[in-house]
Amino acid sequence: MNSDKKQLESKLLAEFVPRLEKTTLSWYLLFGFFLLLFAFGVYGLVTQIREGHIVTGMRDNVVWGMYIVNFIFFMGLSYAGALVSGSLHLFRSHWRGPVIRIAELVTVISLLIGPCFILFCIGRLDRLHFLILYPRIQSPITWDVIAITTDIFGCFIFLYLSFIEDFATLRDRVNMKMPEWRKKIYKVLALGYTGTPAQRKQLVLARDIMAGMIIAIAVIVYSVLAWIFGVTLQPGWHSTIFGPYFVIAAVFSGTGLLIILMWFFRKIYHLEEYITRTHFINVGVIMLVIACFYGYFTFSDYLTKWYGSVKMDKVLIDRLFTDFYWLFIFSNYVGILVPIVVVGLPRLRTINNITFAALIALIGLWVNRYLIVIPTLETPYLPIQDTREAWISYSSTWVEWSLSLAGIAVFGILIMLATKLVPIISVSEMTDDDEKYKQKVSF
Amino acid sequence: MKNIHINIRSFMGKRLAVVFSLLLLSPLFSMAQDSATAEAAEKKPPSLEFIQYKNANGTRTLKASLHYVENKERKAVRGAEITFFSGADKSLELNKVKTSLKGEAIFVIPVSKVLPLDEAGLITVGASFAGNEKFEGIEDQVSVKDVNFKLTPNGEDSIKTITVMAFGTNDKGAPIPLADAAVMLYVQRMFSPLKIGEGKIDSAGVCVFDFPAGLPGDSAGVLHVIARIEENETYGNIQADTLLKWGVEAVHVVPGSYKALWSQVAPTWMVQTLIILLGGVWGHYAYAVYKIFKIRRIAKMEEYEKFGV
Numbered sequence A: 001m002n003s004d005k006k007q008l009e010s011k012l013l014a015e016f017v018p019r020l021e022k023t024t025l026s027w028y029l030l031f032g033f034f035l036l037l038f039a040f041g042v043y044g045l046v047t048q049i050r051e052g053h054i055v056t057g058m059r060d061n062v063v064w065g066m067y068i069v070n071f072i073f074f075m076g077l078s079y080a081g082a083l084v085s086g087s088l089h090l091f092r093s094h095w096r097g098p099v100i101r102i103a104e105l106v107t108v109i110s111l112l113i114g115p116c117f118i119l120f121c122i123g124r125l126d127r128l129h130f131l132i133l134y135p136r137i138q139s140p141i142t143w144d145v146i147a148i149t150t151d152i153f154g155c156f157i158f159l160y161l162s163f164i165e166d167f168a169t170l171r172d173r174v175n176m177k178m179p180e181w182r183k184k185i186y187k188v189l190a191l192g193y194t195g196t197p198a199q200r201k202q203l204v205l206a207r208d209i210m211a212g213m214i215i216a217i218a219v220i221v222y223s224v225l226a227w228i229f230g231v232t233l234q235p236g237w238h239s240t241i242f243g244p245y246f247v248i249a250a251v252f253s254g255t256g257l258l259i260i261l262m263w264f265f266r267k268i269y270h271l272e273e274y275i276t277r278t279h280f281i282n283v284g285v286i287m288l289v290i291a292c293f294y295g296y297f298t299f300s301d302y303l304t305k306w307y308g309s310v311k312m313d314k315v316l317i318d319r320l321f322t323d324f325y326w327l328f329i330f331s332n333y334v335g336i337l338v339p340i341v342v343v344g345l346p347r348l349r350t351i352n353n354i355t356f357a358a359l360i361a362l363i364g365l366w367v368n369r370y371l372i373v374i375p376t377l378e379t380p381y382l383p384i385q386d387t388r389e390a391w392i393s394y395s396s397t398w399v400e401w402s403l404s405l406a407g408i409a410v411f412g413i414l415i416m417l418a419t420k421l422v423p424i425i426s427v428s429e430m431t432d433d434d435e436k437y438k439q440k441v442s443f
Numbered sequence B: 001m002k003n004i005h006i007n008i009r010s011f012m013g014k015r016l017a018v019v020f021s022l023l024l025l026s027p028l029f030s031m032a033q034d035s036a037t038a039e040a041a042e043k044k045p046p047s048l049e050f051i052q053y054k055n056a057n058g059t060r061t062l063k064a065s066l067h068y069v070e071n072k073e074r075k076a077v078r079g080a081e082i083t084f085f086s087g088a089d090k091s092l093e094l095n096k097v098k099t100s101l102k103g104e105a106i107f108v109i110p111v112s113k114v115l116p117l118d119e120a121g122l123i124t125v126g127a128s129f130a131g132n133e134k135f136e137g138i139e140d141q142v143s144v145k146d147v148n149f150k151l152t153p154n155g156e157d158s159i160k161t162i163t164v165m166a167f168g169t170n171d172k173g174a175p176i177p178l179a180d181a182a183v184m185l186y187v188q189r190m191f192s193p194l195k196i197g198e199g200k201i202d203s204a205g206v207c208v209f210d211f212p213a214g215l216p217g218d219s220a221g222v223l224h225v226i227a228r229i230e231e232n233e234t235y236g237n238i239q240a241d242t243l244l245k246w247g248v249e250a251v252h253v254v255p256g257s258y259k260a261l262w263s264q265v266a267p268t269w270m271v272q273t274l275i276i277l278l279g280g281v282w283g284h285y286a287y288a289v290y291k292i293f294k295i296r297r298i299a300k301m302e303e304y305e306k307f308g309v
Helices: A003-021 A025-051 A066-090 A097-121 A140-172 A180-190 A197-230 A242-268 A277-308 A311-320 A325-344 A351-377 A398-421 A434-440 B002-010 B014-040 B268-307
Strands: B047-055 B060-070 B073-076 B081-086 B092-098 B104-109 B122-129 B138-145 B148-154 B161-169 B175-177 B182-188 B193-200 B206-210 B223-232 B236-244
Touching: A003 A140, A003 A398, A025 A398, A066 A097, A066 A140, A066 A197, A066 A242, A066 A351, A066 A398, A097 A140, A097 A242, A097 A277, A097 A398, A140 A180, A140 A197, A140 B268, A197 A242, A197 B268, A242 A277, A242 A351, A277 A311, A277 A325, A277 A351, A311 A351, A325 A351, B047 B122, B047 B138, B060 B081, B060 B122, B081 B104, B092 B104, B148 B223, B148 B236, B161 B182, B161 B223, B193 B206
Parallel strands: B047 B236
Antiparallel strands: B047 B060, B060 B073, B060 B104, B081 B092, B081 B122, B122 B138, B148 B161, B161 B175, B161 B206, B182 B193, B182 B223, B223 B236
16 A cells, blocks of 8 residues: 555544544434334334234235335335445446445345335235245246345345455554454454455455446346336236336436435535545436436336227326326426436536435435336226225325334434444545556456 | 525526426426316316116116216226116115226116106116216116016027016006017127027017027036117116026146246246356355455464464
């Protein structure tokens, strides 16, 4: 490491280590707020377990509701985090340092939260183990179980590999004011890494392999999730482009969340020096390109369905433009155009503008998932004459909202805990010597 | 809201703020315009198609279809509340049913329900839609005489026949045959009934059909046979049906290479794909984990070289 890099490392450690050592009142307050939201979700869950799924808005016709919407949404965030962090690492983007750790954390934390919503949705949890005991390879649900399990393992390995150098740096730092058990954790997790060329070669090789793998896995796994819908003969779902459409939507939402988190951490930790306008513009441009692709896929999907005029597809699209009109407009017009306009026009490219556009895109994409799931289930092929009114129309209940908010709270809690374990900006990535990498690693 | 607006302006510049705000607010303008237009616009006149038919088991089926025309296209009115009634003065409300996604509402009057008769001995049934904020109200009704309609299969001889009997009642309550009334005989196919005979009720109130041989039935050879008098001026629509094992048993041959995912065993290509994918991915994981252990081993070796322990 040259002297400049050494200096930068010292500066970063001087800035971030005190944040690992001390916990401020505002940290506790925010943590307490998230715990309250989480407790509200637990209360909702207890109510649901005690009284059954009747306390949700799901009924015989609309058997999937907000839980599945949240599942798709969180999984999308995770896959986007994997794609972004994997790509940034693999292509050695020179600006990756301050943002890659946030993307890595988004990947793993979203991946832990998403599948929980499936468990909330299942009526007979006592039969859950049947998925493992009696799997049917032909079932998309089995594909999803295999894919998500594989993804969780891969993302954890990738995250751990990216932490090793920082664990070693923290282990070697003397006079850290923290309990001995925490120092021991750093020592164990650092694996005796000292940055020797031999160790570095192993680490770089492993990280590169895992970066490539999590990109591939992200595409495959989110496609599998899309195929759960795509292989089903339901109006609006039976589409050949659902796989790539879901992947693009995932990256779109993930870049949006990444920008929002960059904005938050920049404000909270005063990282103006490290996370600059250039980082926002760079991630913003990725968001812009993805927004264009996403808009193209959305238009293509609805155009072919509308032109095909299959009866129930037509009924579905009629409903999207009547009963769900404003949600549809917000999700598929405002949610796409705002990021394109804000990032596309140089004069609008301020940090706050880009963050605002990312927020609009993120909310729009949640609504998009809602519009994929709910209206279709309210428009089945079989006639729904003579069934109860409440079974035909879906309306979410406080229990579903409480668990949704709990999901957001757990995301916040885990991010906050992670920032207590390692610096939110990866010291190793910031001080990384890419030329050295190229010399040391040869495939 | 005011604060948000001020913040946006502060980081965008006035002109751009105006353009951007307009872009965001454009749906609201459109909404306001739409609602204003909707208020100004007159309610649309829907069309109501009402049919009723008497079933052989004594029940009576009422069906109302509500549609409207928009951009030269016939569209269903969904979720509209249809009131089914009986009596020329709508004295008896039978039920309220909401229209389906196809704009249809169906109600079956049970045998136990006594319908009022007018002075001429006619039963009046109808459907009405009271209207809502988008559509005008509309109603339709029909008056028919009650009738006894019966379908009897005769399958003992080599030639199978269906006998249909139809009788109304005179002023004194005595049965009178529905002479010259046209009767249709159908068998139900997958999507709609297939007409297999047409005849007229004779002076004795009877019509006999020869039943064709060789009609394909279900796997047990069962056919759903329906006899109907349709849109009779006096008696309306009348229907009787029965299940008869007079068809040819359908044999569903499952091809050896059936390409369904719900077969007992997963297709070979799928198993191969899964093994290749999982093998490739988990193989790489194993290699990465091996590298992690190697980092630890190198550290121990270096420690040993350095300190000799």
